[in-house]
Amino acid sequence: TDRLTLILDWFVNPDHATLLVAKEMGFFAAAGLDVELIAPADPNDPPKLVAAGKADLAISYQPQLHIQVDQGLPLKRIATLVSTPLNSLVVLRDGPIASLADLKGRRIGYSVGGFEEALLAALLAKAGLKSSDVTLVNVNFSLSPALLSGQVDAVIGAFRNFELNQLDIEKRPGRAFYVEEEGVPAYDELIVVANGARLADPRLRRFVDAMERGAQYLVNRPAESWTLFIKGRKELDDELNRRAFRDTLPRFAHSPAALDNRRYQRFAEFLKQQGLIRNVRPVADYAVELE
Amino acid sequence: MAEPASQAASAPQSPSLTATGLGLAYGGRAVFQDLALTLQGGEITCLLGPSGVGKSSLLRLIAGLGASGAVGQVSAGDGQPLVGRVAFMDQRDLLLPWLNVLGNVTLGQRLRGQPIDAERALAMLRAVGLAEVAGLWPAALSGGMRQRAALARTLMEDRPFVLMDEPFSQLDALTRTMVQDLAGRLLGGRTVLLVTHDPWEALKLGHTVLVLAGNPARLGPPLRPPGPPPRPPAEPGLLALYRVLLQRLGQAPAP
Amino acid sequence: MAEPASQAASAPQSPSLTATGLGLAYGGRAVFQDLALTLQGGEITCLLGPSGVGKSSLLRLIAGLGASGAVGQVSAGDGQPLVGRVAFMDQRDLLLPWLNVLGNVTLGQRLRGQPIDAERALAMLRAVGLAEVAGLWPAALSGGMRQRAALARTLMEDRPFVLMDEPFSQLDALTRTMVQDLAGRLLGGRTVLLVTHDPWEALKLGHTVLVLAGNPARLGPPLRPPGPPPRPPAEPGLLALYRVLLQRLGQAPAP
Amino acid sequence: MIAAARVAVIAGGLLLGWQALVGLLDLPHYILPSPTRVLRAGWERLPLLLGHAGVTLLEIVLGLLLGTLLGALAALAMVRRAVLRRWLLPVVVLSQAIPVFALAPILVLWLGYGLASKVAMAVLIIFFPVTASFYDGLRRTELGWLDLARTMTAGTRRQRWAELRHIRLPAALPALGSGLRIAAAVAPIGAVVGEWVGSSAGLGYLMLHANARLQIDLMFAALLLLGLIAVALYFAVDRMVRRLVPWQAEQALP
Amino acid sequence: MIAAARVAVIAGGLLLGWQALVGLLDLPHYILPSPTRVLRAGWERLPLLLGHAGVTLLEIVLGLLLGTLLGALAALAMVRRAVLRRWLLPVVVLSQAIPVFALAPILVLWLGYGLASKVAMAVLIIFFPVTASFYDGLRRTELGWLDLARTMTAGTRRQRWAELRHIRLPAALPALGSGLRIAAAVAPIGAVVGEWVGSSAGLGYLMLHANARLQIDLMFAALLLLGLIAVALYFAVDRMVRRLVPWQAEQALP
């Protein structure tokens, strides 16, 4: 078997179910791969390390990929893990904000990810507001607590499968404004990136195929999948993860290798328009469908 | 040389001081045991003894600076508590490096939050020959100058009981004579215990001379040289006393 | 009392030492200027002077421990460099608190990485009366005991040139005599400069006696008491020299 | 003048070494950009950098002042009262083990997202070295001085206070100086960590941002500026500390 | 025994105060959970916590050992060589201003995701107080002792070394002790920050993780455990440090 290192975007969580199921079910092993999953503390590091040749693969975000490539990192998307946006703007349901237009003059919390301001700008534009109409506060690690304790009126960068459930569990249900419904082109939230110079590596296609088997298993057998997910990871077995797992199930890419060129092109143009990248380059430069 | 004014110059004579049951032991070895001692009121008592016999320890005990392993009672002849009426001069100069000489000499007033009598302090410094260096840090003084500064600090304290541990040991013959005379005048009427290693000094300055010797150390019977101190060294009869002192000092070899 | 073996006991007499152009100034004020000084080979030279006149500074200069503002040349009579042939005893005892007494006495060997001659060190400690406290920390010693430990450390160094700054100032009369005699014997044949504030001590121990006095300080003409040291105090003619010394000391008042 | 020249040489040397490192190890620019790249980025964004640096500098200075004050007071309190020493010290030690993300929500809840919460976080990091060093210094006073003070103040009511004020405190100033030096060196990172509590300005915020946008050269430009502030602050405090103990002879080191 | 009882009382008092704080201020449990909640969470997940604590403890111990060693060596080097003092000190000060996220990719690139990169980060945090305190101590040697050593070693080739080994070093041990105490207190946070470099085990990892998933009670349980380790470590080092300077008289504090 061949070793393969994959750096996750964050600690192991239900977003990674496809990978964990494939690992636990032995799909990777069947493909002759011994996949090592590593959790970083900073989601910005994994793509850098793949680009530097320190790891084979990394989980990243599509918006980040555009920015990374624009900054000269030799990265290429080879698979999709979660094929819808997860990012959303979340407010408390019993709070003062019923529509995006109510954000005027409000404080909005975010955790620095790199493109939250762009998303927000698009959202605000849809509601006829400008960026200067709101105050942005970096609340770093604590989106939900900041919202719950009234320190901010809304948070951007909240994941709909997580923060909404968190708020629910705390009996202060929230409301999400889904970015793709509010003027932001749809995109793949989580993708797998590889070093562009190493695409010929035969392990990669085997990896993506095993991922696909994991995805299929996941939709077919959600209950068994949950058991596999928490196997040996007891700290993950709680109410929040159970709910998040359920809510993420429909969002996993069923055909991880498939690439929609137009979708990537559209999103690149959006980012260019928001000033986050300097050039819109051909999709083939940074996203491929492996042979 | 100008004489610093002593506030107690016309004060009544200080009471006597009695210490009993004084004892000190380190790790089972007794330095001294059950010593008793009386300092006559208003007089200077000189204490001699071989090096390491326990003179400094005894002085510290009387000053109320007991170590662990030290016992004893000390009381004043007037029945008042001793606390706050003792000036103590250690064998080391113990000048504070962050105060200049004048600051060190006025340390007592500083510590007690009293107004600082710089004039009297300067007069005192002048008397011990340190007027010119009043503004220097102690680190810039020679050994003997440090000792004189410590002496000035002690005399500034102006207290009825004065305990001094080898106050003139680092001074040359002339400076010593000058400073001895000064101390003799300023200490007049006070109850003083002065440790010295120089028998002639003891015979010159002391109303009474005591010798601490032996192991454990014992006090010999008090010697009272004739006439009032300060006595000129040529005084007849002193040589005989000097021989007695030497003989008593030699009773036990230094440890 | 057992005599510690001196490796140089039968060594040839040490060469003389000549210092010229010695000068020292602090902040514009000269302590001394352009002093010249010769120590006769194999002899003990005693240096007297009022407190603060610059004796210690002079000693440090000769020992090669110049301060900023110090100038001068020092050379040995045999033309060899002086470096590494001088033992120096400071006015303070400078015992290291983290070594016990024995450790302090063998400090030189420790520093030079030589094998430690504990036997000789113990003999030396016995000679100065500290055998019993060889294992104690310096903090547990009395002032005089510390000084004797420092003396033992200096004598352990066994060097042709020895510079000592008031080595006996904290000792009682008897211990002092004992230690003086010891030093006199162990220093025989070496070139020694000994600072003291006791004219009698100088007259007892010194082949030559020098007086440093004045402002800036000058050295008086060398005085050579009759006969070889150590001299008994009753030696005729010494009293006259004592008077001369006192008179020279008094040439300038202490600053 | 010589000091300034030396600093310039050091800076030049470091930059050269950095360039060599990048060149020799062939480090990609998104891991460690070359100094030329960083300097160019810094120069282009100078107004932005200086704006954020101003915010951080304010936090550093406030944190250092408050941290020193609190640290010195805690040390004095521990020396004066046995009860405080026994109960406060473990709590103080404990406080050093709390990571920023555990404290951040509480700080923000009480102090908001403004300057206060950042300064509080910085103070938490800065005060400890001051407390620990100063306390050690206060404990290690020469016993002879204390005895002397005791005989001089015996019978008065100000005994303890006088001892502390006139003996222990000045004797502990060199130790306080050591603590202040450490505090000065960690103050910049204290302020940066404070900015993680939640912020919208400051070099730490800028670095987080640049890092997320893969503008690694901008991040290192900010880091460079922070480093400059750190070194300048350290040597300023060092100089001040030397003034604090003017009686202490400077040693001629080889 | 008395010490153990005291620690128990302190712990109880802190927990009570914490409970009171939560109750009085009506703090929501996702900001500061009540101690009962935390203790329950801790008890339920004890094996998990202990497993992660083991990892962190290893990092702490390694970080402390290496940090102390490096710090002491840096201080010694700076005292021995003027050139090092001039050039190393600013670099050392600079190193304290680098936030973990700037360094993490470089560390991972060189040292991988294993123990090494975490320990390296912890060492970076731990070594500075040791260097600074020890260096200060080494500089402040009593000049008389140095003069004495100079006359004793003049003409030999080991002069500098002997002075350092036999005079400066032992004289600086109390200062080194101060530095070690600070190092011990910051070692736990050093290890936690080290775990931010990227890890899949350790209390820092667990805390970040629990925090991100709003398992605040688990996070505080881990924090409590970390605090226990910190306090135990501090007092162990404190005791060791006292042994380091047996000649120093213990002062009777009020």
Ligand SMILES: Nc1ncnc2c1ncn2[C@@H]1O[C@H](COP(=O)(O)OP(=O)(O)OP(=O)(O)O)[C@@H](O)[C@H]1O
């Ligand atoms: N740093 C300094 N600044 C100013 N004056 C200084 C400094 N250091 C020493 N002195 C002066 O130098 C003079 C000589 O001092 P030194 O220690 O040599 O005297 P000494 O003759 O040994 O006196 P003693 O017998 O009291 O030991 C003193 O007057 C002293 O005040």
Ligand SMILES: Nc1ncnc2c1ncn2[C@@H]1O[C@H](COP(=O)(O)OP(=O)(O)OP(=O)(O)O)[C@@H](O)[C@H]1O
């Ligand atoms: N901590 C200690 N442990 C053991 N012995 C000690 C300790 N402290 C003091 N001693 C002993 O107590 C004795 C008395 O010391 P003290 O200082 O009183 O002597 P002294 O008569 O003043 O001598 P000197 O004339 O040399 O100053 C000494 O023999 C000393 O060794």
Ligand SMILES: [Mg+2]
């Ligand atoms: Mg004594």
Ligand SMILES: [Mg+2]
């Ligand atoms: Mg002198």
